[in-house]
Amino acid sequence: MTEPVHSTPRSTPDSPGRQPARTRRAPLTRDRLLAAAVAIVDTRGLAALTMRALAAAVDVQPMSLYHHVRNKDEILDLLVDAVFSEIELPTDDLSWRTALRLRTSSVREVLGRHRWAIGLLESRRNAGPATLQHHDAMLGIMRRGGFTVAGAAHAYSLLDSYAYGFALQEAMLPFDGPDELSDVAEGFAALVTESYPHLGEMLHEYVMQPGYSFGGEFEIGLEAVLDALERWRTA
Amino acid sequence: MTEPVHSTPRSTPDSPGRQPARTRRAPLTRDRLLAAAVAIVDTRGLAALTMRALAAAVDVQPMSLYHHVRNKDEILDLLVDAVFSEIELPTDDLSWRTALRLRTSSVREVLGRHRWAIGLLESRRNAGPATLQHHDAMLGIMRRGGFTVAGAAHAYSLLDSYAYGFALQEAMLPFDGPDELSDVAEGFAALVTESYPHLGEMLHEYVMQPGYSFGGEFEIGLEAVLDALERWRTA
DNA sequence: ACCTGAACACCGTTCAAGT
DNA sequence: ACCTGAACACCGTTCAAGT
Numbered sequence: 001m002t003e004p005v006h007s008t009p010r011s012t013p014d015s016p017g018r019q020p021a022r023t024r025r026a027p028l029t030r031d032r033l034l035a036a037a038v039a040i041v042d043t044r045g046l047a048a049l050t051m052r053a054l055a056a057a058v059d060v061q062p063m064s065l066y067h068h069v070r071n072k073d074e075i076l077d078l079l080v081d082a083v084f085s086e087i088e089l090p091t092d093d094l095s096w097r098t099a100l101r102l103r104t105s106s107v108r109e110v111l112g113r114h115r116w117a118i119g120l121l122e123s124r125r126n127a128g129p130a131t132l133q134h135h136d137a138m139l140g141i142m143r144r145g146g147f148t149v150a151g152a153a154h155a156y157s158l159l160d161s162y163a164y165g166f167a168l169q170e171a172m173l174p175f176d177g178p179d180e181l182s183d184v185a186e187g188f189a190a191l192v193t194e195s196y197p198h199l200g201e202m203l204h205e206y207v208m209q210p211g212y213s214f215g216g217e218f219e220i221g222l223e224a225v226l227d228a229l230e231r232w233r234t235a
Numbered sequence: 236m237t238e239p240v241h242s243t244p245r246s247t248p249d250s251p252g253r254q255p256a257r258t259r260r261a262p263l264t265r266d267r268l269l270a271a272a273v274a275i276v277d278t279r280g281l282a283a284l285t286m287r288a289l290a291a292a293v294d295v296q297p298m299s300l301y302h303h304v305r306n307k308d309e310i311l312d313l314l315v316d317a318v319f320s321e322i323e324l325p326t327d328d329l330s331w332r333t334a335l336r337l338r339t340s341s342v343r344e345v346l347g348r349h350r351w352a353i354g355l356l357e358s359r360r361n362a363g364p365a366t367l368q369h370h371d372a373m374l375g376i377m378r379r380g381g382f383t384v385a386g387a388a389h390a391y392s393l394l395d396s397y398a399y400g401f402a403l404q405e406a407m408l409p410f411d412g413p414d415e416l417s418d419v420a421e422g423f424a425a426l427v428t429e430s431y432p433h434l435g436e437m438l439h440e441y442v443m444q445p446g447y448s449f450g451g452e453f454e455i456g457l458e459a460v461l462d463a464l465e466r467w468r469t470a
Numbered sequence: 471a472c473c474t475g476a477a478c479a480c481c482g483t484t485c486a487a488g489t
Numbered sequence: 490a491c492c493t494g495a496a497c498a499c500c501g502t503t504c505a506a507g508t
Contacts, residue, residue: 171357
């Protein structure tokens, strides 16, 4: 189909000055779509991200979205890539250990900021450019830090297993923050100590002690993992 | 297409007064519901688990399900608890290291057998009895193995982060098994080596070598993690 | 006690059409 | 080139009713 050549003048599509009150919408772009999707999902959760809700957020009819995106799955791919683009990549002047510590903490922080992200990872198989760029930079840090190729593979697998798994465990916690912890724990404690003695011990002697938060475990485990990586370096 | 009006003497179709040929259904139970749900999700994926599909699988109308289960969310909780019940818990006579190695391998194996499970964990906050029992037994193994209470907390957090994170990474792989790997990698290789040199190196010098499989990384990382746990034991 | 039909307020997506 | 309305084939769940 070719564009019909009709005689209406290109200028003044709607007579200027007599525009309707509604300001002319900025044309929809993938970036604006992605930003709106992130906003929805950060504030209202992954379940709230429907094509209809997203369309409303960018002030358009649902079907218009399909002009910028193949389908909903592609939006989810874009979301995951956006998350990877937020992870901070350390500068080259740092030691491998400092660099890996910084970026792994950044992974956890970003996954904490976008709590929907960890649940999305499992179903994504199309790595975006930010994701590939991220992995490449990480491998560079390791290779320069003296890891062999195979060693870097082992190290990266272990380090990311730790980062993702920790984020998953944080998402699984039956409370949202340290403040709610005691409520849950106390309602739990009686039942637990009876049927599950070791869980009860952990609860009373550790978890319910003042100052505890599961988040504190992250750095402890991370240092242990970083120690373990040493074995895969040659230099 | 209409019902065939059969005159076969096989059975009196629906003649009143006589019992219909259809054998009387076993009454629906939670266990039968759960088994049917696992079957659906194992064979057709999490998205195929709808209340309507589940109802059809147990030969009942959708609304009947709500007599045995509060809502779909409760079914998902049951699924996760069923997964935990499949994880093998080692006997008491083993060393802590052997015991933790066995059960962590079992976690990975079970999560591999039910590939939908890792994606479900993130959204579950109601631990079931099998889950609590599992955690209690694990803490018991550690305490008997000489871990302090705080040490057991550190160790369990690290060990499960590793197990879950590894399963998540396996689920994220852009191919389903080692056989498909080369197809993906080859289509990928040209693009990758150009824009992502370290990724390219990893691909050519390690991943695409004969005999590679990502799954092989599991044991390597697991031994490194088990080594790291030593620091939290007193005895 | 257990099961059901009809209905409600949603989904993602196709298709054909409008400018 | 970009947007739209109507429609289709689905969802989970409520309600009132059947045995």
